[in-house]
Each structure stands twice: as structure tokens, then as C-alpha cells.
Amino acid sequence: MALIERDVRNPAPAAPPAAIREPGPSTGRRRLRLSLRLDAGDRDVLTLYLFTRVALLLTAYCTAWLFPRDPEAHHPEPFAAVVGQWDWNHYLNIARDGYFPDDPAARPAEWDNREAFFPGFPLLLRALHPFVRDWTAAGLLISFVAGAVAVVALGRIARLHLPQVADARRAALLLLVSPCAVFLAVGYTESFFLAFALPAWLAAQRHDWRLAALLTACATTVRVSGLFLLAALLVHFALTAGQARRRAELRQLPWLALPALPPLLYFWYLYGHTGDWMAWKHAQERGWYREFHAPWEAWSTTWEAAFDHGYTAPYALLWQAELIAMGVGLVIVVLLARARRWPETVYIALSLWALGTSYWYMSIPRATLLWWPLWIGLACWASRRPRLSTGWLCLSVPLSVVLAVAFFSGRWAG
Template sequence: MSVAPPEPRHPAPRRPAWAAAARERPAPRLSAKLRDRLPGWLGPGDREVLWLYLLTRISIWITAYCVRWMFPGDGRAHEPSRLLEPFERWDWGHYLHIARDGYFPGESGPWDKKWDSREAFFPGFPLLLRALHTVIPSWGAAGLLISFVGGAVGVVALARIARLRLPGTDGDRRTVLFFLLSPCAVFLAVGYTEALFLAFALPGWLAAQRQRWAAAALLTALATTVRISGLFLAAAIAVHFALTAVRTRGHWRSLPWLALPALPPALYGWYLQAHTGDWMAWKHAQERGWSRTFETPWKSWSQTWDAAFGGGQSTGFAAMFQAELVAMVLGLVLLGVLLWRRRWAEAAYIALTLWALGTSYWFMSIPRSTLLWWPLWIGLAGWSVRWPQVRTVYLCLVAPLSTVLTLTFLSGRWAG
């Protein structure tokens, strides 16, 4: 019996050493630190807070739809109000007039008897609104789009700041949840400046935390085009810079960047001086139109208390003044906690904000300003991580307040 000879074996072709090494190495992956440095990179946590943001926007849009049918301007109407009318309230009219007609159309100005004091509002939001209107015919839709995109950027930045403060927890999601369900959160969904301001201010603060001073200064400068509060953020970043520079060599070379946020208010003052002869025309417009004349803090408290409980105001306005008092107390408690924990930079931001809002004839817009107090929402989230009951208590308490204020604003009543 013959046996077939075995087939000759040919040695396998040798692969280059670099090919074998490439097959053994795992595919490169971005580290968490690098992902955080890429502004366009959305991690799972970012996508989760954006999903929460979208859900809360849908809930406000549903509420606005119901308001059109149930609370029309005329109680005997047989047709609902215009689609976007619930969002176009109060300050929106000033932004619209500035974007459409400019600050001083024709020969009008503060010297006119019926002047609307529109120069009190900084130009960042109206300029962007005017630019967007070139491609979106509806002014209202353009304003809503600015706030929608700005709010999305803001919540992502807020979540990333929370991760720096509360690592290893779900504090970022809790922070955004508390923020989006807060009583005044409706102002993030309308054509107001809060969302756009946060879209610049929170990434600016995040850049400062990472010691990227040029980016922080540029973003803060953009924030100052929207609200004077940008200067308070610039002061907080300056404090953070000073504390960091003491411990780190070479940081002082970035010091000139910190002057950049003062440029937009200076340019706006120069523009106002050219048209009115007054560098501080925006401040005087606030005094003339909204009684923001300087008063001592205790006198301002007393006058707000009288407006809230003295019986001289209608019930709706009195309730809003009561909210102003509560918000001021909340701000003072927050300031005390920040000082106790030696978080000097954030304390400086809150202190300047409270001083600016608490030294007028009476308190005004403090509840809305809580949306800009990121240490408040991160602090509540950290508290709820240690004490889980805090989240339940918070949600149960703010649910009726948020609902009432949302309905109040969307139906055209004063919600401050």
C-alpha cells in the first residue's frame, strides 16, 4: 500500500514588524481630558443633558400652545392668539425695536417725552437678531432660535463645570435638572438675553478653570456685549487668575488678556456718547425707565417690602416683589456659603451681582438673575448627592412655582 507523499509546506510570508505591531495595538481612543478640551466633542454626558434640555423645551412649547387657546388677550375670542405671541412679551419689544429700527431712529432719543429708554439694553442680542433676520423672515422665530441654541450651549458648559466640581458622581445631570426646572427657566426659552449670555459666560468660566486665559477673556468679552453682568464675570475670572498665578509660574504673561472684556462696554459707551453726549446713557436709561437709581441696600429692601406687602401694588406686581425678596435672601445665603468654602472668585461674581441689583430704588429682576448663578445649581446638586432627599424636596417645591411663572409670562402678565 503506497502512501502519498506529504504536500510541501511553504513558509508563511513574513510581515513587516510595523504591521504586526499595528495589529497588536488597540485603536487609538481620545482620552476624557482631550475630549473635554475639544469644544465640538459631545460625550455621553453631554448628549444626556441635551436630551433633558430638549424635553424641557418641548414642555414649554406645549404650555405656550395651551396658553394661546385658554388665555387669549380677549376672553371672548373664538380664535387663539398668534403662534409666537406667548413668547413675545415685555423686554422682547425693546430688542425687536433695536434690531429693526436701531437705537436712535430718525431724530428720536432720550430728549423725547415718550422715549422708551431702549439704550438701557446692550447691543449683543439685537445685533445677532438683526443678522439672523436676514435669513429668517420672522423676527420672533429668529429670537427663539438664538435662545434655543444659546441655551443648548449653556447647559453643556454648565454640565462640564459641574463635572469639575463633582467628579465621580451624577452631579452634572442633577445640576442641569435643577437649573432647567427652576422657577424662572421660562426666560431661557423666549427671546431674552439669559440664554445667549450663558452661551458665552459659562464656556468662558470653564476656559478659566482650565487656565486658558485668552479663550476665557474672549468669551467673557462676548458676554459683555449681551449684559453688563459680563463685567462681573470678568472680575471673577480676574480673582481666579490672581489666585492661580500665585501658585503657578509664568501665568502673569496672560494678564493683559483680562482687560479684553472691558472693551465692548467701552465701545458701547462711546457710541452712546456720540449720539447723546452721555457716556453712561445706558445707566441713565435704566434709572429713567426702571427706577434703578442708587439707594442704600437697606432702603432698597424697605421699599421692596412695602411694594410686596404694603397694599399699594396690584396683586400680580406685589407677588413679583415678594419673589424679589426671596431671591435676594437666597443670593445672600449663597454668598455666605461661597465665602465659608473660600471660593473667592465665584463669591466675587455673586457679590457684585447682588450689589448691582440690590442698590436700586427697589429690587428688580433678581429671580431672573438666579439663572446666571451657576454656583447655586452646582451647590444644590452637590447637596443632593450627599442627601438624596434634597432632590425630591426641591422638585416638589419648585414644580408649582415654575408652572405659575411660566403661565404668568406666556399669558402676558408681569413675571419679572
């Protein structure tokens, strides 16, 4: 968390590299070309990314052989079955059959609450299907390309705060070997969301509010977390719109209403089929017990599930991870607030509120992948304490492998 401490003492960061420096007068097209140009630091980040993708592929291969569903099997699990677990099946059903298929054969015996999933990822999956006929391969390709965009953007954001390129590269490394990093590689929405959210945040740092709004609008088609990013952008706009440029920036303010449009259109679509404006929320409640509970009630219920021996050991372990992730999130919020980094504080606080006011905690460890201030703060902390950085990696990498095996073997949810 040295990043936070550093910003309190010296709020003006070192001059960033040219690739991410505040742009001067130029056309939007010129700025776009600059943002797409890869420098040596970007290439280093992509090299790390490729190595970690190979490592996860090797983990999936070994898991298929070591943990088949049939203990007497003489052949490994099919690759599509190994990487296509849990939420992937919801995205696949939406992409293939839609939210409300007319064909009764496309409806599961018990409705799967697919309305709980935003349409951005399934729509792209469906659009890609004519070119990549295998659904699983298409989902993996989306996550692969999106993940590359995300880690490059994370490295560039880190370089706004960290003086050395190597230190900024460490932020990407910490994300890529974090305990839940497997979800960045499979057919889930984390990589796809970050591919829009991180460039949007980078654009906001350059006061390019129009581009930030467009990218955030794309993010809100993928996850509800896009609305949390929108809130952070609004706070950032309010805090950074200086007097000298206020008129020019105020003309861009209406663009920040754009990210609210995709969720509204999605809710309208659900209303047209269900007659329920809250169909998305009600699907969350039916499928994942996300009805509102006070934060202390959710903590208590999760604590009981984790430690009162009422559930099997694998389930209990996962709820222990939920509690740890919530604790980490609360610490980050406190540190960011103490440093008066209000936009990032709002972003993570809203995420914790949404995930921490259900019947019990669910998916908070996965949500840490979306908390870019965490990985940048850890990278700054690690740059000042190399030994502790080594210790962190020694803990994080084994956990990443264990949770990847749990996912690939179908044991993620107990």
C-alpha cells in the same frame, strides 16, 4: 450647598472626565476640538434640555388658548404675541430700527429707554434676520442654540466638582426647571449670556486665559453681568497662577483687559449720539428706577410693595419673589465666602449689589439663572439627600409652570 462644604474639607476634586480635564501641551486648536466633542454625559444633558423645551412649548400653546387677552375670543393668541413679551420688544426695536432711528415713525410716542440694553443680542438678531425672516422665530432660535451650549457647559463645570456624571447632570436639570426657566427659552439674553459665560469659566478652570477673555468679551456685549464675570476671572487668576507656570500665565494677563472693551465702545457710541457718557445708566434710571439707594432702603421699599397692600396682588407677589431671591443670593454669598471660593463670591456679590441698590428690587429672580454656583451647589446637596432633592423638584417645577404661564399670558409684570 454640600459642594461648598466638600471643597473646604477636600479642596482637591476628583479627577474630571477627559472632556474637561486640564489639557496637556497642545495647540489651542486641538483644545477647541476637544471642548466641542460631546460625550455621553453631554448628550444626556442635551436630552434633558430638549424635553424641557418641548414642555415649555406645550405650556405656551395651552396658555394661548386658556388666557387670551379677550375673554370672549374664539381663537388663541398668536404664537408670536405669546412668546414675545416685555423686554423682547426692546430687543426687537433695537434690531429692526437701531438705537437712534432717523425715521420718526420708528420712534415710539414715549421714548422706550432702549439705551439700557446692551447691543450683543440685537446685533445677532439683525444679522440672522436675512436668513430667518420672522423676528420672533430668529430670537427663539438664538435662545435655543445658546441654551444648548450653556447647559452642556454647566454640566462640564459641575463634573469638575461632582464625582458622578448623573450628579453633574442634575445641575443642568435644576437650572432647566428652576422657577424662572422660561427666560432661557424666549427671546431674552439669559441663554445667550450663559453660552459665553459658562464656557469662559470652564476655560479659566483650565488656565486658558486667552480663550476665557475672548468668551468673556462676548459676554460683555450681551449684559453688564459680563463685567462681574471679568472681576471673578481676575480674582481666579490671582489665586491660581502658580509659581511653576507664573511666567507663562502672566503673559496672558493682558488678555483679561479685553472684556472691558465692548462696554467702553458701547458707552462711546451712546456718547456720540447723546453727549452723555452715562446714557446707559440714566436709561436704567428712567425706565426701571435703578438710581442708587442704600441696600436697606431698597429692601424696605420692596418689602412695603410686597406686603403693605399698596399694589395689586400680582405685583405684590412678584415683589415677594424678589425678596426671596435676594435672600437666596445672600445665603449663597455667605456660604461661598465661608468656603473661600472667592471668585464665585465676587461674581454673585457684584450681581446682588447692582440689583440690590436700586429704588426697589427688580429682576433678581431672573438673575438666579446666571448664578451657576447655585445650581452646582444644589446638585451636590441633592446627590447626598435624594429625598430632599425630590422635594425641591416638587416645589420648583410647579413654580416654573406658574411663572411661565404668567409670562406667556402677559401677566409677568402684574
